[in-house]
Each structure stands twice: as structure tokens, then as C-alpha cells.
Amino acid sequence: MSEQPEVLSGWGRTAPTAGRVRRNAGPDAVADLLRGAGPRGLIARGLGRSYGDAAQNAGGVVLDPLPAVIDEPAADGSVRVSAGTSLHDLMRFLLPRGRFVPVTPGTRYVTVGGAIGCDVHGKSHHVTGSFGDQVVSLDLVLPDGTARTVGPDRDPELYWATVGGMGLTGVIVSAVLRTIPVETGYLDVTTQRLSDLDAVLAEMAGSDDDFTYSVAWIDTEARGGALGRSVLSRGEHATREQLSGPAAVQPLAVPAPPRLAVPFAPPFGLVTRSTVRVFNEAWFRKAPRFREGEIQSISAFFHPLDGVAHWNRLYGPHGFLQYQFVVPEDRADVVRRILEQVSGDRHTTFLAVLKRFGPGGSGWLSFPSAGWTLAVDAPAGPGLIGLLDRLDEQVAAAGGRIYLAKDARVRPELMTTMYPRLPEFRELRERLDPDRRLQSDLSRRLDL
């Protein structure tokens, strides 16, 4: 077992720090690792897809994913997996058996442990809720080294503190997840081009519930009357009858590993104002005004960026941020105002994605809550400080919050406004982990 100091950062490649990375540890070693963690503590890291500093621990121990283990599904379709199992591996296991995960984020390259710790969501949130809602039970090693099995029906307090708890309540070693039956590995997709923000908000509010999956891509270069022009993409799992051609021959095709890769970070970012303008224009124009019945693979529909490994390097040596917030459904005015500020700012934005969340879950620090969530990417730089601080204040004032799995810079003093249950979370940590055996750069930065 190795334990080498290594410089780590999140997917945004900002604020790197060095921790001692513990590789190839089995689940049985976790208790001892926690007991011997030392003054800077330990944090479990998955595949490093959190954008900020959630899965790094300066001067402390960083536990690499536990080995992937997937048991055969039970009769009810639930499946026991180790926390280090990636959703990529899980999908490749489940699809040939005619099953699928009910919640998948925009990348398959996350671990089950990370998905629970961040309580990730997907395009299905308005129907299925978040990842934490798909867990039957999970096995947790507490900071003092004792093992606990928790779930919504079993020690719910500890369970809902762990869901979205950013790995700070214990180390998740395995979980039993619900799965859903699917006939195929394809989606029946409906795509619509919408000319402005009001149109897309109305369309989503009006008919999202007719689809299991729904998300809108917003052209952040459009201003004035075209502000918020979007491509709305919605889908359902395709049935066998809907498939034709090669897809019909192999209906349960599994997602493939990436075919392309960005081999190194170029010395300057390639995501600039001009490249973004071209990309956004092309993306909007290539979308049909209205099209239904299009068959797309799981990768193309859910995880288009997974096709290019290390795409985050395109932002260059200084990395990038993703700013994601949610505001209540009746505060679409905040979405509009923020979109105006983002579109009007000279700082580039690349991907802007809008989604309507269903009712929020029970996780104490879970991000999703009923309303509108917008995520925008921008190259990192001190020029963003003032803009993002202003956005935070508008979001907090509207009763919204920002997403900890994406955050790398929020002001700590806004945390209790955005996360009203944070004081309870802190009390729980005080009780469970008085020596702070679990720590991360995120927990230190925001005093979680």
C-alpha cells in the first residue's frame, strides 16, 4: 500500500494542494486508516469529478476509490455495489441484464460513494429525485472506526446527513441501490429549439412531467430579446420496437470508454470568447426546431462530454469554474437576471444548462430543491470574483443555494443562509468526529 504526497485538484483544475494518497486499500483497512489519520484527517476521493476542492485534503490523507465490486441484482432489481464502483462500470454491468440506474449525472465517471456524498442529480430529477433517493441502504465506517449500516428506514438522521454530506460523516464502503428495468440502451429523444428564456421556462413548467428526462442547453451569447434561447432535450427509454438498424440487432449496447483524449493542457485556454461564440451559434443552428422520435445512445443523451477524456484540460493552465445554483420555482426572475449578468459579462461562458428540479430531498446538505437550476462554466481568473459574489447574494436572497460539488470559491459566511441545516450538520460532526478525522479542503474552507 502506497501513501505518497501528491498534488490534487478537482475537475476544474483550480487550487491544487498536496495530500498523501492511499491507494489500493480494501474496505477492511478503512477503520484503521481513519484511526491513524493524523491532525489533517482523511477524505475519500472518487474519480475527481467534483469541480472544486471537495475531494482533496491538503496535508492529510486522501483515500483513493475502493475496488469495484458489483453483486448480482436481487429479485427486486436492487444491486449491492462497493463505493468505489463507477457508474460507467455499473451501467456496463446492468444493461445486459436489462436494468439501468435511475439517476445519472452528466458523466458516468463518478463513483457510487461520490454520487451519494454529493447527492448528485440528473435529467430525471423532477421524476426520480436525486441519487440519495435511489439508495436502499449503505455501509458507512464512522470516524471512530465503527461500521454502521444506514438508510432512509434505518438511522435516517445519519443517513440524510451522509447523503450530500461531502464525505464528512464517514467513509461509505458499499451501498444497495435501486435499479430500473429497461428494454434497450437507447433513448427516444424529443428536441426543441426555443427562441427565448420565457419560452423555455414555459415549456419546461408546462410539459416536463410528460418526460422522465429533461434538460435545456442555453446559448449564453444570445442577448436582448433572444436572451435565454435554448435547445430543450427530453427523452424516455426507448422500447425494442422503436429501434431499427444496428441498434435493433444489439438493443442493450453498453456505453464505450472514451475514444478521444486531450493529451495535455495547452499553455493557454482554448475556450475563449470567440471559440465559444462559434460553438454556441453552431449548436443552436444544428438543433431542429422540433423533432421527436430520434433514437440516441445512452452516451450521446446523458454523457456527451464523456466521449473526450480530460476535456477539462481545454480550459488551459488556470482551469475553470462551474457555477451552479438553484432558486425556487417562482423566482425565475433571478434566473433571468443572472443570465443577463453572465451574458453581459466579458468573461466567457461555455456550457450553460438549465433544469427544473422536482421537490427537494431530505439530505441535510443536499443541493437539489424544487425550482430552477442553472449551471454555467467559465475560465478561472480573478476577474470572476466580483461577478460571482454578486450572483451568490442574489441566489441567497431568493432562498436558493449553490452546489457544493461544483463550488470552489463561495464566501463561507453565506453558507448557513443557503444551507439552513448546516448548524445541525456541524453539531453532528462535533458529536461523531470531535478529533476531525474526516477533513477536506472544502470542509476547511467553508467550515462545514
Next chain:
Amino acid sequence: MINALGQPQTVLLLGGTSDIALALARAWARHGSPEVVLAARPGERRDRAVAELGQLGLAVEAVDFEATDTAGHPALIESIAATRDIDVAVVAFGVLGDEERSWQDHDTAVHLAEVNYVAPVSVGVCLSQVMRRQGHGVIVALSSVAGERVRRSNFAYGASKAGMDGFFLGLGEALRGSGARVLVVRPGFVHTKMTEGRDAASLSVTAEQVADAVTTAVAKGDDLIWVPKAMRGVMSGLRHVPRPLFRKLPI
């Protein structure tokens, strides 16, 4: 922790009453409220600095620091780091001294070398130990273009800065992979109380301009900057001027 946009939560200012150190604290306070540890000689100047930063809404702690007391540095830096992470430490102290006295008067020459070279090495070693343990942190070393090519008119000062500059550049290399970083800053002529009464050289800057350049460089992860930027080209040229000609330049 320093965040993704380079905003520190704790800043240690060694030589905390210097104009550049205070300008830096103000620059970081513009978009945040870092805790500031102001390490300087006790006295009225330090009290004023603490009060000024306090008025900006910053939590300020003053600690006694004497550059030439190198034996006391390890315990001092350890005690500061015992209760918090040091996100950024600024090595901002130095003396300019009288150019002619500082090579003809023995005490003056030794004192200048101690304050400008020995003391920065001393705190540099202590800070690097703390930051390696933390797994993160930035040491900002305020060097000078005077150290890049040492000239007759202020060679005692220039030589001490040359030594300090080389030490911190090397320290930055040694710390690679540890999470800790070093930023060496080479300002030209800066209008401060240290240079008060002297004729400004060309490309002179204010302490605020130095501070803005430093906060940007810390955010970008740079390891060496000149202030103003144009100084880099100027010094690059001057470095290659033959000695007989260099001697005749009015600098």
C-alpha cells in the same frame, strides 16, 4: 484555504508595516475578509497599521517580529501556524540604507545583509516547513530589479536582493510537488516610505500597483513577476550590457 480564484483566508505579513504589505492586505480585503497576522516590530507604526486594517473589517493579530532575531523565527512561525493554516505569507521587510555607507561602514553593511538576505532565508526555511506540512500555501518574496543586475550605485542593497531572489526561486523549485508555492516579485522603483526623498527612476510604480500585480499572480499560480511588466524586458536587456558600457549608464 486559498480558493479557486486566489482569495486567501489567512495572510501572514512579515514586515507588516511596510507600504507594500499593507497595500496587499487592502487588495485582498477588497473582495474578501482574510484574517491578517501582522508580524512587525511593536510600536506606533504597527498600532496604526492594525487599526487601519481593522477598519476594513479584517480580523488582525499583531505579533512581535524582529528580522535579525533569526534564532527566534522558528518558534514564532510555528506559533502562528499552530492555530491556523497560513494561506499566503509575504516576506515584505527590507532596508535600503545609505548607498555609500552600506559598503564603507562595517556595521551598516552587515546589518543590511542580515535584514535583506539572512532574515528572508531564515523565515523562508520556517515557512516552507509549515507549508509542506499543510500541503498548500504561497510564499510571496518581495525581491527587486536591483538584484537582477547589481549596479555600482546601490550594490550592497542589490547584492542582498540578488541573494534573496536566488534563494526563493530555488525554494520554489524545491517545493514543487509539495502543494506549497513561491512567488518572487521584482518591482522596479516603488514610491514608498522606504524610497521617500529619492528621485524616482523610470517605470516607477506605487505600492498599490505592486499589490494588484501580486494578487493576480497569486491567483494565477505564477512563480516570478516584474512590476511593471515592462521591467522584464528592460532588465533582460541590461543583463547583457558589457561592463565597460554598463558602468557609463546613468543608473
